[in-house]
Amino acid sequence: MTDPTTAPTTAPTTAQTKKSSPALVLLAWVIVGIPAAWGIYFTVLNATKLFTQTSTSALPVAAPIK
Amino acid sequence: MALLSFLDREHSIAPPGYSRWLVPPAALAIHLSIGQVYAFSVFKIPLTQLIGITKPAAGDWKQSQVAWIFSVAILILGLSAAIFGKWLETAGPRKAMFAAAVCFSAGFFVSTLGVHFHQLWIIFLGYGVIGGIGLGLGYISPVSTLIKWFPDRPGLSTGLAIMGFGGGAMIGSPLAVKLMAYFHTPGLVGVGRTFLVMGTLYFIFMMFGVFTVRVPRAGWKPEGWTPPAKSSVMITTHDVDVNTAFRTPQFWLLWIVLCMNVTAGIGIIEQASPMIQDLFKGVVKPAAAAGFVGLLSLFNMGGRFFWASISDFIGRKATYFIFFALGGALYYFVPQTGGDHLNSVRLFVAITCVLLSMYGGGFATIPAYLRDMFGAHHVSAIHGRLLTAWSTAGILGPLLVNRIREAQLLQGVDKAGAYQTVLHLMAGLLLLGFVANLLVRPVQERHWMSEKSPSSSALRPAAAK
Numbered sequence: 462m463t464d465p466t467t468a469p470t471t472a473p474t475t476a477q478t479k480k481s482s483p484a485l486v487l488l489a490w491v492i493v494g495i496p497a498a499w500g501i502y503f504t505v506l507n508a509t510k511l512f513t514q515t516s517t518s519a520l521p522v523a524a525p526i527k
Numbered sequence: 528m529a530l531l532s533f534l535d536r537e538h539s540i541a542p543p544g545y546s547r548w549l550v551p552p553a554a555l556a557i558h559l560s561i562g563q564v565y566a567f568s569v570f571k572i573p574l575t576q577l578i579g580i581t582k583p584a585a586g587d588w589k590q591s592q593v594a595w596i597f598s599v600a601i602l603i604l605g606l607s608a609a610i611f612g613k614w615l616e617t618a619g620p621r622k623a624m625f626a627a628a629v630c631f632s633a634g635f636f637v638s639t640l641g642v643h644f645h646q647l648w649i650i651f652l653g654y655g656v657i658g659g660i661g662l663g664l665g666y667i668s669p670v671s672t673l674i675k676w677f678p679d680r681p682g683l684s685t686g687l688a689i690m691g692f693g694g695g696a697m698i699g700s701p702l703a704v705k706l707m708a709y710f711h712t713p714g715l716v717g718v719g720r721t722f723l724v725m726g727t728l729y730f731i732f733m734m735f736g737v738f739t740v741r742v743p744r745a746g747w748k749p750e751g752w753t754p755p756a757k758s759s760v761m762i763t764t765h766d767v768d769v770n771t772a773f774r775t776p777q778f779w780l781l782w783i784v785l786c787m788n789v790t791a792g793i794g795i796i797e798q799a800s801p802m803i804q805d806l807f808k809g810v811v812k813p814a815a816a817a818g819f820v821g822l823l824s825l826f827n828m829g830g831r832f833f834w835a836s837i838s839d840f841i842g843r844k845a846t847y848f849i850f851f852a853l854g855g856a857l858y859y860f861v862p863q864t865g866g867d868h869l870n871s872v873r874l875f876v877a878i879t880c881v882l883l884s885m886y887g888g889g890f891a892t893i894p895a896y897l898r899d900m901f902g903a904h905h906v907s908a909i910h911g912r913l914l915t916a917w918s919t920a921g922i923l924g925p926l927l928v929n930r931i932r933e934a935q936l937l938q939g940v941d942k943a944g945a946y947q948t949v950l951h952l953m954a955g956l957l958l959l960g961f962v963a964n965l966l967v968r969p970v971q972e973r974h975w976m977s978e979k980s981p982s983s984s985a986l987r988p989a990a991a992k
Contacts (some may be wrong), residue, residue, distance in 0.1 A: 492552065493735075500696075500698035508821035
């Protein structure tokens with residue numbers, strides 16, 4: 462049984478090899494990075510409520526974690 | 528169909544010089560999309576006000592009815608991953624991703640009809656069943672491809688993708704809220720149009736993954752990397768067929784490992800908001816509790832990448848030992864941070880964040896663990912079947928948490944005390960997971976595929992621990 466994921470191909474010569482452009486790789490990461498960053502931004506905004514809207518007057522009796 | 532032949536595996540073989548770093552964004556495009564399922568709760572209230580618009584009216588659906596849509600979607604995720612996993616291995620990641628995109632988007636479109644005709648069963652069929660199939664296919668589709676592209680760092684690569692699933696809700700939630708606000712009119716809640724737009728947006732975004740993903744050529748390996756001459760006995764150099772793997776004790780031990788880790792995590796996720804408010808009465812208000820839930824989701828997502836990457840260095844078994852030993856101890860200790868004892872919100876938050884990072888880490892590290900045990904050949908299919916542990920935990924976790932807590936409250940135990948019982952039970956479950964992980968041994972030779980797969984057997988990952 463052979464692995465169909467890796468169908469044999471002719472070995473390329475160095476001259477034939479065209480490497481993916483670093484700009485293309487960067488663009489691919491930007492395409493997924495922008496929506497991810499947008500979502501994380503909203504989550505961080507939401508998470509800050511824990512620190513801004515916790516009643517400080519009643520905050521820990523125990524020593525804060527350093 | 529000739530028109531769709533570009534989806535075939537042979538048409539997605541990477542040309543020489545193709546950068547493997549294009550594959551994780553392709554996988555992320557899928558996982559960031561389907562991770563939206565965890566944000567489905569934002570539709571709960573609007574779906575119960577389709578007639579009343581500003582408040583539920585006679586004939587509107589109940590929240591308890593609507594809540595089942597999410598449960599059905601997660602159940603179908605597990606089932607479809609298990610059923611279609613083997614097909615995916617032959618069809619290739621591009622075709623599977625395309626099918627996932629079609630199903631996931633179609634789920635939204637069909638649900639739009641459900642909203643339009645006010646028929647709940649159509650939404651169950653759309654988002655729950657059709658969308659659920661898209662979830663299952665999408666979740667497992669990039670796994671074996673990533674492992675083949677990153678034989679030196681299988682944990683890092685699958686961790687990146689599965690981190691996307693954790694992050695999907697972070698995009699899906701504000702997106703849905705903003706779209707519903709945009710489409711809201713005095714006579715329309717705006718859910719139907721939101722479904723329509725989200726289905727379209729997600730389809731386009733997932734197509735980026737479909738067109739970008741490639742499978743490596745025969746004999747490909749990372750530049751300058753040579754498989755280690757001697758690696759751990761816990762990392763196989765052979766492949767096991769999915770049907771054979773299903774019958775090995777290793778599969779079922781890992782099934783228990785995942786199930787226990789997820790069930791324990793759900794113990795916190797399920798009650799995060801009320802728990803912090805009850806343990807710190809008068810200190811943490813609902814808005815701050817919502818912030819706590821947001822913080823947990825960040826650690827859930829970050830833990831997926833962090834722990835899966837760490838596992839490449841310390842080994843998969845050791846990583847799960849940390850989850851179960853440290854996790855068990857922290858679950859046992861966390862009630863002590865409450866108002867009746869140490870009264871430290873910061874300590875409580877810190878501990879629960881670590882616990883949630885390990886919950887996410889458990890999801891993200893399991894594909895690499897499966898690769899170590901069974902080889903890369905059928906790893907997506909085996910992973911698909913293992914996800915039934917997730918479906919089981921999805922039912923077991925909330926059931927345990929809610930039933931035990933309710934029983935405790937009925938017996939007159941105060942709210943904080945009831946949480947203690949639940950959290951101690953979660954510590955016990957992690958102990959079970961610890962034992963299951965301890966019992967994991969290399970798969971016996973008789974289970975190996977008779978003919979070795981050149982893709983995986985030739986390439987051995989770096990985690991020789």
